[in-house]
């Protein structure tokens with residue numbers, strides 16, 4: 001594990017050059033530190049520029065963040081990550097609760113000279129022009145107990161210039177207080193680099209999301225490579241997490257249930273198989289994207305979602321095998337076997353567990369509420385369709401005589417759903433090798449509701 005000796009050295013060098021007023025705190029000792037300087041003029045007026053620095057071991061964190069406030073909700077949050085090109089991206093966000101803090105451009109920030117990745121350390125020297133107040137609260141620039149929060153996520157660096165990149169939930173958090181009366185610096189200038197002055201080029205409502213400068217000196221090091229608020233510019237790859245979420249939602253909340261409905265409603269086994277095979281392939285594509293995301297963010301087999309998801313996905317491998325075994329047994333014998341029930345119930349349970357796990361994934365990813373709503377609507381619609389289809393099947397069954405029905409129910413299962421979807425519903429009539437009494441048992445089905453052909457079964 002990389003210990004921050006270089007960071008310490010660099011930090012002490014920086015502190016040596018900084019104004020004596022700069023004070024700091026390390027949310028993770030030796031690995032993730034922040035420090036702050038408040039110009040006397042700002043302290044006196046209660047508003048204006050403040051400067052803070054965030055440093056972390058570059059290749060160890062997916063992202064690090066600090067914020068002003070006591071808890072996530074209502075905090076003014078700054079998330080930092082490397083941009084993949086030696087620079088730092090700062091993303092200004094508003095904490096709205098225990099979910100992904102939403103990007104916002106009200107906070108006016110600039111990355112100053114000295115920012116970038118050097119010697120394995122990510123450094124962000126930040127000028128904030130209006131940090132004294134934000135929509136969720138305010139900060140007394142002379143406060144003796146100014147409230148701050150911090151959070152971090154270990155894993156591969158995000159490496160994106162996108163200021164609204166999706167971040168996954170922190171491993172850990174910290175809340176701390178700073179006596180800002182101890183943090184005053186005489187000059188309104190970048191206190192973290194010798195001789196640097198404050199930024200002058202960005203006093204509008206512009207949020208410099210990315211900075212290209214690592215230079216030092218008067219103004220010269222201030223580079224604003226990406227202005228225009230939190231909108232994405234270049235450098236952001238495809239949103240693997242989003243692709244994962246969409247594919248898995250399609251597989252578990254849409255296609256698997258649809259395939260299961262098809263076997264009950266349309267009763268052509270090959271439609272069922274076609275749909276389930278598409279879902280099965282999609283599921284593995286979803287696994288691939290989920291695996292890559294998890295590896296990149298350091299969550300692989302470390303959180304419930306990835307562990308449980310892997311169990312569900314792997315367990316699904318048995319399902320086509322069980323389906324085929326059922327199919328061949330049924331063709332031969334005309335009845336369900338234990339393997340049929342295994343296929344039916346194992347499939348239902350895995351679908352349900354997968355859908356639940358998707359909800360866990362959405363929560364772990366801190367996904368926007370709209371995602372959760374869309375997911376819940378799709379899952380609920382599939383659930384309603386499944387139940388409705390069971391009812392329709394039940395009503396169809398209601399057409400048979402009482403005697404037949406009691407036979408059917410008695411033969412198959414006390415469970416009404418299973419009885420409703422029994423093999424006789426698909427009109428399987430087989431000859432070879434089938435037990436005669438059993439065959440008789442199911443004969444009413446084909447008499448009442450059509451031939452084997454109707455259900456796609458060939459003998």
Ligand code: HEM
Pocket residue numbers: 065066067070071072073077079097098099100101149150151167168169170173174175363364365366
């Ligand atoms: C995907 C984004 C995020 C999600 C889903 C999330 C979710 C949560 C949840 C569920 C908790 C309460 C339980 C726990 O500690 O695990 C929490 C606490 C906390 N989070 Fe986050 N968080 C996110 C990002 C952030 C960021 C960027 C910060 C920045 C500083 C932050 C700071 C904190 C702090 C300080 C706490 C403890 C105080 C509190 O309960 O609010 N979080 N977060």
Ligand code: HEM
Pocket residue numbers: 168169241242243244245246248249252287289290291293294295297299300301303305306307308309310312313353354355357358359361362363364365366367368371375
């Ligand atoms: C039952 C199977 C699964 C379903 C239905 C599912 C679904 C989802 C959904 C809907 C999200 C939210 C995506 C977003 O907000 O854009 C998500 C997040 C995520 N999924 Fe999955 N997923 C499954 C299995 C897996 C597996 C097997 C892995 C990795 C091995 C994985 C890795 C992830 C990761 C890393 C996230 C981000 C949140 C986190 O760090 O846990 N998922 N998943």
Ligand code: HEM
Pocket residue numbers: 256260261263264269272273276277280316319320321323324326327336340343344345347348421422423
């Ligand atoms: C991943 C793949 C598969 C999944 C997830 C799956 C899932 C299911 C589920 C949940 C049911 C029960 C539907 C219900 O009544 O609620 C079912 C029934 C059925 N499946 Fe599959 N299946 C898959 C593959 C197959 C294959 C490969 C075959 C045949 C070659 C097959 C043949 C059948 C048949 C014939 C039924 C009706 C069983 C009966 O009601 O007696 N399935 N499947």
